[in-house]
Amino acid sequence: MDKEAQHLYEFGPFRLRTAERTLLRDGHPVPLPPKVFDTLLILVQRSGRVVEKDDLMQKLWPDTFVEESNLTQNVFNLRRLLGEAHDEHPYIETVPKRGYRFIADVRELELEPADLIIEEEGADFVLPSGVNKLPGQLTSLVGRKAELAEIGRLLQQSDLRLLTLTGAGGSGKTRLCLEVAADLFEDFADGVFFVPLAPITEPDLVVSAIAQTLGIKEATGTPLTEAVKRHLRDKQMLLLLDNFEQLLVAAPLVTELLAACHQLKVIATSRAVLHLRGEHEFPVQPLALPDNAPAQSIEALSQCEAITLFIERAHAVKPDFEINSENVRVVADICIRLDGLPLAIELAAARIKLLSPQAMLARLEHRLKLLVGGARDLPARQQTMRDTIAWSYDLLDEEGKRLFRRLAVFVGGLTLEAAEALCNPAGEPKIDILEILASLIDKSLLSQKEQADGEPRFMMLETFREYGLEQLEAGVETSAVRRHHAGFFLDLIERAEPKLSGVDQEVWLARLETEHDNLRAALRWAKENGEIEVGSRMAGALGRFWLRRGYYSEGRERLAEFLFFAGTSAGKEMRTKLLNSAGILAQNQGDYAAARSFFEESLAIWRETENKEGIAASLTNLGWVAWRQSDYPSARSLSEEGLALHRELGNKQGIAHSLNNLGFVAHHQGNYDAARSFHEESLCLGRELEDKRGIAFAQTNLGWAMQRQGLYEPARALLEEATDLFKQLGDKQLLAFSCYRLAEVLYDQGNSRRATALLEESVTTCREIGAKYSLAVALCILGNVTRDQGDQQRSVTLLDESLNTFQEIGDKYGVASALCTLANLSYDQGQYKRALSVFKESLTIRGEIGDKHGIAECLEGLARVSMAENQFERAIQLFEGAATQREGLNIQPAASRREQSERNKALARDMQEDAAFASACEQGRAMTLEQAIAFALM
Secondary structure (H helix, E strand, O other), X not given: OOHHHOOEEEEOOEEEEOOOOEEEEOOEEOOOOHHHHHHHHHHHHOOOOEEEHHHHHHHHOOOOOXXXXXXXXXXXXXXXXXOHHHHOOOOEEEEOOXXXXXXXXXXXXXOOHHHOOOOOOOOOEOOOOOOOOOOOOOOOOOOOHHHXXXXXXXXXXXXXXXXXXXXXXXXXXXXXXXXXXXXXXXXXXXXXXXXXXXXXXXXXXXXXXXXXXXXXXXXXXXXXHHHHXXXXXXXXXXXXXXXXXXXXXXXXXXXXXXXXXXXXXXXXXXXXXXXXXXXXXXXXXOOOOOOOOOOOOHHHXXXXXXXXXXXXXXXXXXXXXXXXXXXXXXXXXXXXXXOOXXXXXXXXXXXXXXXXXXXXXXXXXXXXXXXXXXXXXXXXXXXXXXXXXXXXXXXXXXXXXXXXXXXXXXXXXXXXHHHHHHHOOOOOOOOOHHHHHHHHHHOOOOEEEEOOOOOEEEEOOHHHHHHHHHHXXXXXXXXXXXXXHHHHHHHHHHHXXXXXXXXOHHHHHHHHXXXXXXXXXXXXXXXXXXXXXXXXXXXXXXXXXXXXOOOHHHHHHHHHHHHHHHHHHOOHHHHHHHHHHHXXXXXXXXXXXXXHHHHXXXXXXXXXXXXXXXXXXXXXXXXXXXXXXXXXXXXXXXXXXXXHHHHHHOOHHHHHHHHHXXXXXHHHOOOHHHHHHHHHHHHHHHHHHOOHHHHHHHHHHHHHHHHHOOOHHHHHHHHHHHHHHHHHHOOHHHHHHHXXXXXXXXXXXXXXXXXXXXXXXXXXXXXXXXXXXXXXXXXXXXXXXXXXXXXXXXXXXXXXXXXXXXXXXXXXXXXXXXXXXXXXXXXXXXXXXXXXXXXXXXXXXXXXXXOHHHHHHHHHHHHHHHHHXXXXXXXXXXXXXXXXXXXXXXXXXXXXXXXXXXXXXXXXXXXXXXXXXXXXXXXXXXXXXXXXXXXXXX
């Protein structure tokens, strides 16, 4: 070919190179079959003029008679490949009864020397300039170090010749493929070639695209496939076939090339596996995401791949964008909401000129509306996230589309059982769920992971879910699909409820936790669509799950909604179930007034219907509330009445609950032997029922009573076991309870480091779940520990919060405990008048509620204040009064406290005559509890 025959034309986004017979759109090759290319060349060279049909046919088929329909089809294919329909920009005009005119503005560009091609004589192919160069990348690749290393390792294996990078649309398969190819360039003596297949929709054109990239021209009498094989036969080459998913019918061509060309290797990128022999699939996952831990530093979060990508792309459009302590967590949440998909993150980052991270996050409920405006030189399908997903969706058959739409209602994944229930409901033609699920996984629209029980769980990226829901809501099946979804999970909850207290409770709690987002969605649908019975049944059955997993506020809100919606029209059994669950959650948040109201209404309904089991449960619950409010006579009376009914009915779990109540009452009144007896019987029942939660609860209570008596080793063993059980069950509130009781034992034994760690963990958990009572207790214990450790400022902060929380929930026992610890702190600081006042305030409350242990603690505190004020005789009387009360209660203080008490008494003895000391000791030991309180308050 001589120099004059070589031309370079430009029109719109296209460049037509005659020497190479290539058409480029925005720098990317557009594969054209030979006759289609010739048609375009003739029309371009006569731009603006009518080319008659006969003239065109003569030039295209000079020695062959063909029907005019062949020309019509040729022009149709050309229009489609130029993208006229998509661009809404015509390039070719049909002139009726005459022919065609190329109407786009065409410019002929001057050829640079590097653009000239020297064709080898007799060759059936030519190599374009720069054949071994991949498309230039204008941005850096973020992350993917592990993937690059692994793909490189795989391609070094001599027996691996076909590697398919699969993944969801927007996951970065092409970018990763190009980076791999650049890294491996020197390993392939005959080059690395990138073949873009996205513009092609006809499988027959794949070989043309490969040939065009390699510079192979079709020779007369030689099929193009054979020409490609002949060219590649002895080549050590890497071929990159990008975006193969819409051309899977052409996949056998890859096998044919590999079989004929033994040094050829192929990397394909595709949203679907090719299903070829010898294929090795490499799933390209979204970028690594940060976890939800709020305490991570800016440095740690900025090193996360997804966040790094956001920052880099944001800087590109807004150079003054800075990541800081105020927005780093917001950016992390944006990346999480976008599933770590690189394309979605880049589209979001491009909006940083318009929206702050906070404003962007607020708009991500409808993320597809936000994720638009990609770079103009990207393929159209990558300029918005919706187009990217639509590309995959449009490749599905009708059954696949229907399943994808329906599965979008699941939040947080689904099981095979759930898919069957939703997509093969009664009355509809059955479809092969397994086969279609496999197809959706193959096409990267679903992913699958194995659960602990070995069953598969299917996951859909949230960005894809939003598109699926759009498609679902555009049709007429939304209501039916949502109803089936709610019905499936109602059935699951009602099957799970009775098992949440038995031997399999751990399994069922874990299953409900896994499905929690689906349960929330079903409840929301029931509320918004007036399905009150469905919602009430679900909420009532979920009460125990919400309690065990610490979802107090959420559970109370849902229960309140359905109690309101159902009103008195709900069946009595259903209403009492809702009331009981609402009362238990309110009580665990320290809202005792609300809890009492719920339980009293429930009790009234059960008495009206003469339901002894319901009466017994309500009495036991009211007894618990009375204990929490330090009304010990009522607590004992209600719990004993409930216990009698439970024993009459043979309800062992109810018996255990009533016994725990009575144990707590005895404990708070300092009767630890009785408390141990109640908790030991409760523990036996828990073991008989194989109720892990009941066992652990009784062990914690029993260990607490033993700690009060100085039996540290057996107490520690019980509490360690209970803590392990609560961890297994995922019961956050009771785990916090057992942890702070274990911390008390450890601290008494001198292990302050582990005790502090357990208390900090308990405080964090209680804040997280809103468990006010347990939070106040943990704060009080931690405040006492930090006091002993000398951190007085933090101790004051912790104890003030504990006191305020106990006062808020009306827990007198807790108020007195916090006051006593604050009094000790004032004493440590030398503020003896304040210490005296606060000790007396605590003692007054403890006298009112009958907390004998607490009374002894206050007596000893007041004795130390008297010592500091040189009132030695009074101090001795108070020390002896406290010791007498402890002996009566069978209390053994911790060694450190015992030693401190002995030192104080020895000091008082040194300051008194023997006779005076003996007299004071005798007077102190002779006082009754009431006399000791009265004397101390003087």
